[in-house]
Amino acid sequence: MLEIKNLDVLVEDKQIIKNLNLKIGPGEVHAIMGPNGSGKSTIAHTLAGKPNYLVESGNVDFKNEDLIAKDPYERSLLGLFLAFQYPIELPGVTNASYLKQILNAHRKSRGENPIDAGEFLKILKEKSRNLNIPMEMHSRFVNTGFSGGEKKKNEVLQMDLLDPSLIIMDETDSGLDVDALKSTSEAVNKLRDGKRSFLIITHYLRLLEYIEPNHVHVFGDGTIIESGDKSLASRIDNEGYAVK
Amino acid sequence: MNKINKDNFKQDAYKYGFVTEIEDEKIPKxxxxxxIKLISSKKNEPExxxxxxxxxxxxxxxxxxxxxxxxxxxxxxxxxxxxxxxPKDFKDKPKSLEEVDPKLLETYEKLGIPLKEQEALAGVAVDAVFDSVSVATTFKEKLNEIGVIFCPISEAIQKHPDLVKKYIGSVIPVTDHFYATLNSAVFSDGSFVYIPKNVKCPMELSTYFRINASETGQFERTLIIADEGSYVSYLEGCTAPMRDENQLHAANVELVALDNAEIxxxxxxxxYPGDEDGKGGIYNFVTKRGLCKGKNSKISWTQIETGSAITWKYPSCILRGDNSTGEFYSVAITNNHQQADTGTKMIHLGKNTKSxxxxxxxxxGKSSNTYRGLVNFHRKAENSKNFTQCDSLLVGSNCKANTIPLTENNSNTSxxxxxxxxSKISDEQLFYCMQRGLDAEEAQSLIVNGFCKEVLQQLPMEFAVEAQKLVSISLEGSVG
Incomplete structure (x- = not known):
């Protein structure tokens, strides 16, 4: 699915990622844990193609394609989804029309016709119900004035809608209370179908108690310094990042 | 790599820049x-x-x-x-579309205004003005049945002289300012609308202005009168061929709303906005003013300004009637070397007036965009209110935006x-939309349309979709 080889990344002339290697197979759930400021979010942004994140060396293979050579929207259409830590507000753009437009962009790239209004509404209702999102939210402007929980649910709704093959979650647990964390995680777990892969970036153990990873990596000084199974996450939680 | 380059401009070809090859008849420069005498005699005007x-x-x-x-x-x-x-051989206006030169019909078809189809489909009545003359007006008879007059102003001067005499120049005085006075001297054609008492006009009225001839100014004159308790929704559209020269368009538009009427x-x-180096394009110096003459009357201006080399206009409302309301909704987009200095004046004279x-x-691009506005409360305009919101959006770093709001408040209770x-379109917003599969232009267009939404939704349904596309097209090429 995804293979990162010897990756070096510069942001504003500063090296943030150093010689990173990571392989994620189909259906696997990987978690990257690390202290604040260790550069773990940089991985997410680099993979999604954020401007000004300069890949200086190394390469990333995604579904047998050279990911780094592609524009951000092409990466999305190829099946890479990044759930933002801080979802962006789009004032004046209603959530429903936005969701329809991004869905149609994906349909178009698959050679399908734009979805008709009735069918879209049906899908939107069904997927919103799964996430306890009231339909009223879709007539509001994208993320504008949304609570932290609503924003994160809206991200999960979009990943459900676009049916990606790799989902990267950047600190999705931040700003969520226990109930919202639980319902969001349940929705994410429903997307685990044995084929779809996940890369979960988090500071805390608590998200990983709901979404169980197959592999846990500890990130420090721009690269992975230790890998293990789920138990590594518990150890970090008890002992902190300083202890190796 | 992946750099969103917002300064790299390529202007999409102006879709309406073609010239209609038709023999024209001009009077000497x-x-x-x-x-002036010649123009007046060509129009068979009364003394x-x-x-x-x-x-x-x-x-x-x-x-x-x-x-x-x-x-x-x-x-x-x-x-x-x-x-x-x-157009040559145009002494008498054709009585029906059958008599209109097919080349003219074709021109309007290319512009997206199929007059024949419009005639067949209910919904919008069109007056088509080509250079200095009105070439066709649709739905005239149907409107006539309910007493609505919709015709070229040259025709109204002959057939409805009392109405024209009473109202022409009553909102924009002949002596108002240079371009308004120039228009009063040389105006050629434009639309005239009269809505009788208590009639809600059942369809959108629309005038489509086309400049075709070179080195020619267009000086149209539009006069709309809504009698007591009536309602009308009116829309104008404008295009011109691509030419190296700057062409002058100096129109006067006067609106009069009597008691309980709404326009x-x-x-x-x-x-045509000129090319990407700023050569050519229309100088759009237009005077538009509405008079809320009667009590409880309302005049609402909505403008989507995407063209012209220079746009210089202030559609305004004089709120004379007590409890009258004036509104101004505007989207002004400038790209490349375009310049816009536009806004409105709200003159509150009556009590409890709102704007x-x-x-x-x-x-x-390298454009400049200025909002200039005046809100004036007269001493007698008790309990009046104004709300003003001016938002500027910058795309790239070589353009300018200015806001010049003036207020004069002589009323203690207002x-x-x-x-x-x-604001700027943020890289974060673009990246977010692109991460979800929209390319750079789709992303920008989504964000800009969101920014304009409050204004776009004021447009009649028939034109809202077109305007949305126009907003996107005007900015095409502004992200690389």
Missing amino acids: GLNEDV WMLEWRLAAYERLKHMEVPKWARANIADIDFQDLYYYSS KYSTVQNW RIVSKGISA SLEHEATT
Whole structure:
């Protein structure tokens, strides 16, 4: 699915990622844990193609394609989804029309016709119900004035809608209370179908108690310094990042 | 790699830049009494109209061209312009579409205004003005049945002289300012609308202005009167061929709303903006003013300004009737070297009058975009209110946006509220949309349309979708 080889990344002339290697197979759930400021979010942004994140060396293979050579929207259409830590507000753009437009962009790239209004509404209702999102939210402007929980649910709704093959979650647990964390995680777990892969970036153990990873990596000084199974996450939680 | 380059501009070819090869008939270049007499005689005008024009011309001789716009305007040689141009053999206006030159019908079809189809489909009545003459008006008879008059102003001068005499120049005085006075002297054609008492006009009325001839100014005159308790929604659209020269468009539009009447006036302005180096394009110097003459009357201006080399206009409302309401909703987009200095004036004279101003300026390329507005409360305008919101959106870093809101409050009981913001399309917003599969232009267009939404939704349904596309097209090429 995804293979990162010897990756070096510069942001504003500063090296943030150093010689990173990571392989994620189909259906696997990987978690990257690390202290604040260790550069773990940089991985997410680099993979999604954020401007000004300069890949200086190394390469990333995604579904047998050279990911780094592609524009951000092409990466999305190829099946890479990044759930933002801080979802962006789009004032004046209603959530429903936005969701329809991004869905149609994906349909178009698959050679399908734009979805008709009735069918879209049906899908939107069904997927919103799964996430306890009231339909009223879709007539509001994208993320504008949304609570932290609503924003994160809206991200999960979009990943459900676009049916990606790799989902990267950047600190999705931040700003969520226990109930919202639980319902969001349940929705994410429903997307685990044995084929779809996940890369979960988090500071805390608590998200990983709901979404169980197959592999846990500890990130420090721009690269992975230790890998293990789920138990590594518990150890970090008890002992902190300083202890190796 | 993946760099969103917002300064790299390529202007999409202006879709309406073609020239219709049709023989035209021009009167000699220049501005003098003979030219004015000739225009008047071509229109078979009564004596009083000619005198009115000549009085305006007399006044014009002592007036100076205004220079205060925040725009670089090349000097205009008013003696080197044609003031009248019409398709040849156009002495009598065709009585039906069957008689209209197929080349003209084809022109409007290419512009997306299929007159024949429009005639067949209910919904919108169109007056098509080509250079200095109206070439076709649809749905005239049907409107006539309910007493609505919708015709070229040249026809109204002959057939409804009392109405024209009473209201022409009553909102924009002949002596108002140079371009308004010039228009009064040389105006050629435009639309006339009269809605009788208590009639809600059942369809959208619309005028489509087309400049075709070169070195020709277009000076149209539109007069709309909504009698007591009536309602009308009116829309104008404009295009012109691509030419190296700057062409002058100096129109006067007057609206009069009597007691309990409402006029909704929408403009989708798409005059040729000049090329990407700023060569050519229309000078759009237009005077638009509405008079809320009666109590509880309402006038609402909505404008989508995407074209012209220079846009210089202030659709305004004089709120004379007690409890009257004035509204101004504007989207002005400038790209490349375009310049816009536009806004509104709300003059509160009556008691309990209300006005609302929502202006959205979008600048890209090396363009300059200024909002200029005046809100004035007269001493007698008790308990009046204004709300003003001016938002500017910058695309790239070589463009300029200015906001110049003026207020004059002579009433102790009246209140003003003003909000202004300037923002840039953020890289974060673009990246977010692109991460979800939209390419750079789709992403930008989504964000810009969101920014304009409050104004776009004021447009009649039939035109909202078109306007949305126009907003996207105007900014095409502004992200690389």
